[in-house]
Amino acid sequence: MTASPIAHYGRISRLLHWGMAALFAFQFVTAGVHFAFPDTALEVAVWGAHMPLGALLMLLVVVRVLWAVIDRPQRPSALNRAATLGHLALYALMVGVPVLALLRQYGSGRAFAPFGVPLMPGFEGEEVEWMTALGGLLHGELAWALLALIAGHVGMVLWHRRMGGQDVRGRMTAR
Ligand code: HEM
Ligand code: HEM
Secondary structure, eight states: OOOOOOOSOOHHHHHHHHHHHHHHHHHHHHHHHHHHSTTSHHHHHHGGGHHHHHHHHHHHHHHHHHHHHHHGGGSOOOSOHHHHHHHHHHHHHHHHHHHHHHHHHHHHTOOBOGGGOOOBOOOSSOOOHHHHHHHHHHHHHHHHHHHHHHHHHHHHHHHHHHTSSOOGGGGGSOO
């Protein structure tokens, strides 16, 4: 007797996927406004959310990576090698982008308390230059690369549905 193939991701994986997708969408809105409309009332309204929300996404991605490892046997098998590599690249950037920003934040010596939680006390004296330089160089760039990869990810879901004849969408929905 062969085991029946697993048709879709479980409830916790779906909650993490769609919950984080919504938070990422808002995070990119704040970044886009910061980029396109600096020093406007719109920027004042949304940019304040960027750093705390980024810290929350950092926490959620740690939970998500741990859950992906624990849940692996219960997940549908990868469609192909490109899909596996694509998902790994998404994970790498989901981790790397906030890590670089938090590193820069720490190195700046400024206190950081997202949602009132005292994460970094800050310190007196010189900033840690390699941390601020690395974050300054790569955080924004890699975040835009993540956005491009997300667009490709959504594009592949649609492509598989239209051209490939495989409706992978159902793997990530409750039905
Ligand atoms: C996964 C979460 C995050 C995403 C997707 C993200 C996305 C972005 C993007 C796309 C930009 C570029 C905006 C531009 O080109 O003007 C940016 C800039 C910025 N982000 Fe984030 N961010 C995240 C987390 C964080 C965190 C945790 C912090 C701080 C603790 C932070 C602080 C900043 C700052 C200060 C800038 C402006 C300077 C720069 O362009 O590097 N971000 N972010
Ligand atoms: C409208 C937006 C989105 C749609 C329609 C969508 C759809 C899907 C579907 C159908 C799968 C299952 C694919 C398979 O098993 O072959 C999947 C998996 C995945 N998606 Fe998305 N997705 C969206 C947004 C995002 C965003 C914003 C991210 C990350 C920033 C993301 C990251 C992932 C990852 C890492 C997986 C692998 C499963 C996991 O570990 O969660 N997706 N997505």
